Amino acid sequence: MLPQNPTAIPALEQKAAAADLSGVDAEGSFHGYASLFGIADLAGDTVMRGAFQRSIAARQPSGIRMLYQHDPAEPIGVWTEIREDGRGLFVRGRLMLDVGRAREVASLMRAGALDGLSIGFKTVRARADRQAGVRRLTEIDLWEISVVTFPMQPDARVSAVKADPNQPSSRLAARMRHAALSLNRRNPK
Template identity: 60%
Template sequence: MNTAEYGLELKFCQQGAVQLEGLRVEGYASLFGLADQGGDVVQRGAYARSLERLAARGGSVKMLWQHDPGEPIGIWEEIREDDRGLFVRGRLLPEVARAREAAALIAAGAIDGLSIGYRTIAAGKDAQGRRSLMELELWEVSLVTFPMLREARVAAKAGDIVGDRAGAALQDLAGALREATASLADR
């Protein structure tokens, strides 16, 4: 997909408590007031109108793998702005192979970022000359390897993968990946 053709921009963030509970994930996809690596700063309220429009028409923000529109991996059940940023909570779909892989990678600590895909509606410049994003049309929130906001960190709790056969299998897979990594490092 040519993102420039559609005016889509991608931003990466690693803030909050991205946790795996069964196949559940949550965290902050965007933080207000912090400059990302591109120098953009999202302002409070930037997502409010977009979320209202989506709710009014019964639409949804998509959960993708690495911004690939051909790889939806779950659904966002809650997306809201709070004082910190854009909070998201959802679940990976165990019927989707890439979602199972994503769950294992999160549990192992190999993936810990969230990223947004959006179109800028209103922006300006702040006192430091950075782009100040005041209104955004949110399209998707992805699980990603490399977030744009370096200062942010995510906690993944592999111990939260409990209670079902898929969760136990993911714990076993995460343990096997850690053992294989340690074994390779010893060679």
């Protein structure tokens, strides 16, 4: 159940996913996966398909914050699309480049120094699978998605990025091919 007072900030859990964000475009746009379904993270939690649906429907992308390192005092952009698909939680966002921290984040992304996405949430429903040693998250109240340094779920990656006019296109194309090959090897259909 979503909280009655949307301005009250509860104690949130956090889960991070690695992402190749080096190709953030000149407008600060990028996209990828903030969480993958059915894959245990380093803390032993597995997010199940459908876990985000109620929260996304209630909040919409405009109600889910883009933060830097989960710091509520560091909003850096907006999410323009957040949806579940067959793989996980797909996100598309835009850094607000007139904000100093967002310019720094864009620069760090382009250099490959910052490559993680992380969700900040409250668990609504979960069940422990003692045999597998994991907690299966079946409903999540999603509050924010952050760009972070250290990801908790290393297998989630950005699927594609727009070209930055300051980067040679062949370098970006090579990165995108490498990311796609890595994804296909890890997640065969």
